[in-house]
Amino acid sequence: MKITIIAGARPNFMKIAPIIDAIELRQQQGYPISYRLVHTGQHYDANMSQSFFEQLGIPQPHVNLEAGGGSQAEQTAGIMVKFEKDLAAHPCDLVLVVGDVTSTLACSIVAKKMKIKVAHVEAGIRSGDQHMPEEINRMVTDAITDYFFTTSEIANGQLRREGKTAEQLFFVGNTMIDTLLKHRSRFHAPPVWRDAGLQPQQYLVMTLHRPANVDEEAHLGLLISEIMRNNHGLPVVFPVHPRTAKQLERIAVAHPRLHLTPPMGYLEFNYLVERAKAVITDSGGITEETTVMGVPCMTLRDSTERPETCTIGTNVLLGTDPAALGPAMEQLFAGDWKKGDIPPLWDGHAAERIADCFVKLFKLEHQSATVA
Incomplete structure (x- = not known):
């Protein structure tokens, strides 16, 4: 299975880092899974982008589309035009998008129009506020996504109400918390x-x-x-x-x-x-x-x-x-703030569950192709 992973903005980097680690581990275990990392260039400031690659140990992207800047429409269009060319030159079985930034929306649309399946990490979350650009990105991305990796049962419920099937939903936890727990001992002033x-x-x-x-x-x-x-x-x-x-x-x-x-x-x-x-x-x-x-x-x-x-x-x-x-x-x-607890599956192992899903999806695709 060839997977193209999309990252473009600061929130993305924290979410893809553990996924890349988990895929590389499955590769070492002999599973036929490979990835290609595409940086759209949505965040192009070093403090908003490059430092995260360095600090989180993310491999340098296979390509940087350098599509940052401009209005929402200009940025979306720029990412789509450049990603379409890149995807045509480097076809894959699955495009993996994360979060709710402009890159998430733009690359999902390109992939689906090129008849490539899309998986969305952090799918199903909704604020109910369509004045937020991120809310539009979430709604459109989830409307065309094939596989949904969710952080909570609340997100699962939202996707079921939108007509998604049980076979499409994977409650895996929160990959951003994977990154937090992995690097917590390395925090420095x-x-x-x-x-x-x-x-x-x-x-x-x-x-x-x-x-x-x-x-x-x-x-x-x-x-x-x-x-x-x-x-x-x-x-x-x-x-x-x-x-x-x-x-x-x-x-x-x-x-x-x-x-x-x-x-x-x-x-x-x-x-x-x-x-x-x-x-x-x-x-x-x-x-x-x-x-x-x-x-x-x-x-x-x-x-x-x-x-x-x-x-x-x-x-x-x-x-x-x-x-x-x-x-x-x-x-x-006054010391009256609530103590709080940690939501289910926010345990540092979400990316491992996602990689396991890739293995299962590959087996299912392989079986289907064999039968056909």
Whole structure:
């Protein structure tokens, strides 16, 4: 079985790393499975892309399509045009896409139009908010996918309601947690740890990048003001996404306890998260990591595609109203934040289960071809 693996943006890299490891292990065991890694170039900044390959031990991609930049439509079209040519030159049995970024959607469409089957890792998750580009990506990708690798029974239920069959669904767990657990012992402090004199449990980590939070300058300013006003005097470390950096320049945010940094590598960022008093974010993936590490998490969104981080884990949805931050902070500093637990199969072995599914699918395809 020849598998083409698609990666294009920072969230993808954490999810494909353990899958590649698991495929290579099956190869060593004699299974006829091979892969080709295609980097679409959606994230082309070194801190958003290259550092993740280096830190997570991901092999250099067989090709980088260099299709980053431009509007949503331009980027989607650029990836599709370049991937179509690459796939024609390097045909495969299965295209594996992960997550919900533009690359996921674009490459799924190309593969299906070229009559190649698609498997989706992290399938079936939904926020219910179609104003998010990621939600459109998830819905369209799952509408044409052949095999669905899911992180929860909630996702399974969603896919069943959409008409997917039991034979298409594989509840395998969360590959991003595979990466987290594998590399946890390698986390190391970024420069801000020393420069700001940080101490465990005595600072907050913040990330913001979604349009609802950062596109309006006044709203972004209010969010930051509320966080700094209610944080009981603790430092706040804010690795700034490129999208957010442009807005921060306009509103000239400055506070002695607010530490703005460039985007961090995986090992440095999670060192901070693991030791933080709490995390304030609008990222979905970070809520999964805080859940597994037992770190309180406040999500500045009205909905989430990862409800298990709220029902089982340490995450709480606050919405986008800055006024919600004060009461949440008081609960945190009163010691009343929920302890949380770890969702089923978030155990570090999801990629192994996916590789086992590849073996089974190969056997089924081989049997079908023999019968035919």
